[in-house]
Amino acid sequence: MAKQKNIKVGISIGDPNGIGGEIILKAFEDPLMLELYTPVIFASTRLFSFYLKEFDLSNKIHGIKSLDDVVLGKINVVRLLEDDFIVEWGTVSPKAGEVAIKSLRAAVEALKENQINVLVTAPIHKEAIQSDDFKFPGHTDYLNQELEGESLMFMISESLRVGLITDHVPISEVANQITGKLIKSKIGTIKKSLKRDFGITKPKIAVLGINPHVGDNGVIGRDDQEKLIPALEELREDGNIIFGPYAADAFFGSGNYKNFDAILASYHDQGLVPFKTLSFGSGVNYTAGLSHVRTSPDHGTGFDIAGKNEANPSSMIAAIHAAVAIYRNRMSYDKLTSNPLKSSSRKRREY
Structure with missing residues (x-):
């Protein structure tokens, strides 16, 4: 069996005062994850260096200025944010909301331009994200505006x-x-x-x-x-x-x-x-019906445990696996249905 393509998984960081950074890094502690997927995190190297130190994690991050600099098999962090943000664990903050939305918008633009293959969003806080130019109640409504199709909130597990x-x-x-x-x-x-x-x-x-x-x-x-x-x-x-x-x-x-x-x-x-x-813990929030694939963990920002090194990354890992599986299923389905006669002819020749 041929080795499958290493998929670029774009990740928006969610609320930086919550558990998003923790579960993202913990999801890629297993080296096998980096053999399968290449994370592209829209944040800052300073912020993720802070998370690594705070949770005593051994991951290595690769800071990049441009998506042209993504290295397969590494934890790429796009230098998107200013370095003056200070984490206040478990706090609802307009500044944290600004960080979350800036990360989300950049990730969605990269998704639309096919610079990443799929998008996985860490949890946002619905109050913190509200502003004069962002009045959406959550990810689904924003994605429905930005991407083609009609969105459906689809909770999935095995x-x-x-x-x-x-x-x-x-x-x-x-x-x-x-x-x-x-x-x-x-x-x-x-x-x-x-x-x-x-x-x-x-x-x-x-x-x-x-x-x-x-x-x-x-x-x-x-x-x-x-x-x-x-x-x-x-x-x-x-x-x-x-x-x-x-x-x-x-x-x-x-x-x-x-x-x-x-x-x-x-x-x-x-x-x-x-x-x-x-x-719970293995479920995934999938936005079905749109032109691109987006998933998210089935939980919120976890403000009650933020900064305590207690967050379980299982739902984030499930969200990453689900996004890539759906992406590959789509490619296979579209290939089979785009020209069924040609596909059928090729199969007969191979047989």
């Missing part, structure tokens, strides 16, 4: 995939935001992602109800009867393998989720509470 119809919106606005058009769009995105990103030929998708007990035939709200059920019926008529809507309260506890390739939840906590209960 045994579970959960997408969301609505994500970072107040619970009071969920029902108003859900429309038949939005439901069809999100299911279409999940279906395409399952095929292109995960290699599932005939995806089976389960959908959770909007109201408790799927509204009990209108007794507990009519959103399911008037929006969700008609949309699912139309999708099934078009040949989609869609099941539900299911009452969310028993769906995961009964193990029913194991029967499907993905589950679509109506709102953030309906999907993320069971996902994190079942997969």
